[in-house]
Amino acid sequence: MRKPTAILIAGSTASGKSALALELAERAGGVIVNADSMQVYRDLKLLTARPTAADQARAIHVLYGHVDAKENYSVGRWLGDAALALGEAQAQGKLAIVVGGTGLYFKALTRGLSAIPPVPDDVRTKVRGETESADTAELHARLAAADPLTAVKLRASDRQRILRALEVLAATGRPLAEWQEGAGNPLVPAGTPAVFLSVPREELHARIDARFDAMIKAGALDEVRALANRGLDWRLPVMKAHGVPWLQRYLADDISLADAVMRGKGDTRRYAKRQETFFRHQLPGWKWLTPAAAHAELVKP
Numbered sequence: 021m022r023k024p025t026a027i028l029i030a031g032s033t034a035s036g037k038s039a040l041a042l043e044l045a046e047r048a049g050g051v052i053v054n055a056d057s058m059q060v061y062r063d064l065k066l067l068t069a070r071p072t073a074a075d076q077a078r079a080i081h082v083l084y085g086h087v088d089a090k091e092n093y094s095v096g097r098w099l100g101d102a103a104l105a106l107g108e109a110q111a112q113g114k115l116a117i118v119v120g121g122t123g124l125y126f127k128a129l130t131r132g133l134s135a136i137p138p139v140p141d142d143v144r145t146k147v148r149g150e151t152e153s154a155d156t157a158e159l160h161a162r163l164a165a166a167d168p169l170t171a172v173k174l175r176a177s178d179r180q181r182i183l184r185a186l187e188v189l190a191a192t193g194r195p196l197a198e199w200q201e202g203a204g205n206p207l208v209p210a211g212t213p214a215v216f217l218s219v220p221r222e223e224l225h226a227r228i229d230a231r232f233d234a235m236i237k238a239g240a241l242d243e244v245r246a247l248a249n250r251g252l253d254w255r256l257p258v259m260k261a262h263g264v265p266w267l268q269r270y271l272a273d274d275i276s277l278a279d280a281v282m283r284g285k286g287d288t289r290r291y292a293k294r295q296e297t298f299f300r301h302q303l304p305g306w307k308w309l310t311p312a313a314a315h316a317e318l319v320k321p
Contacts, residue, residue: 026116031217032292034227036311041119045079051109054083055120063089066240089258123298132204139191169197262288
């Protein structure tokens with residue numbers, strides 16, 4: 021059987037994806053390609069649990085910390101960056117190990133991405149300005165009236181994706197659902213090994229709590245303080261990274277540190293549940309394994 025040129029490793033936050041990818045990269049001489057939408061930002065090294073300098077010395081890591089916080093990094097941009105990374109790994113005869121928890125990235129990687137035209141900055145600014153005072157439920161209702169097929173796929177609380185759909189409609193005059201009907205080409209061939217690390221709920225919650233505490237102890241507050249001092253638009257993706265809004269409120273003396281940490285952990289737990297739901301329904305062909313089983317299967321002795 022022909023050896024795969026790539027292996028895909030996903031899972032909920034704190035499930036052990038990065039550790040597995042690192043061990044596999046060392047064993048196979050592979051390149052680790054990031055598929056986490058927050059780990060692309062250079063401003064939040066600790067709070068997004070990016071690989072440490074020691075980890076990066078053990079294997080090649082790409083697409084980590086290469087984007088400034090002021091940028092609205094998209095799935096399309098990641099797919100373009102990933103295409104270059106996968107091509108370079110293949111040219112060097114190295115296994116590409118794509119690891120992360122962002123389901124949309126993996127969906128685009130394995131199924132292709134619709135050729136949706138970029139939204140001009142002036143249109144985005146206009147839409148954001150017109151919708152700034154509206155609550156998210158109202159925006160979802162507005163989208164449902166104009167693009168019901170897209171609206172039904174989105175949670176009524178998912179403000180970022182609702183705004184994205186409204187921007188596409190304003191920029192192109194066509195519903196996002198119509199654009200998505202014409203899928204692009206996948207970057208990895210059918211049959212590429214793809215695993216999702218499954219951790220029991222109580223254990224996963226304990227891992228999330230312990231990691232959040234370790235982030236705070238390591239200096240995550242300094243990262244958030246530096247980010248707040250930049251005065252960036254609160255609607256940017258990086259400003260919604262788990263823990264950032266609550267820790268900023270603590271730094272502004274709105275809430276206690278204990279409250280901020282508790283709420284940050286809660287947000288992370290809920291996100292982990294959404295990750296599992298996305299992969300179960302949107303990428304049903306993936307193999308769900310415990311971290312131990314995935315290690316036994318992928319990291320050959």
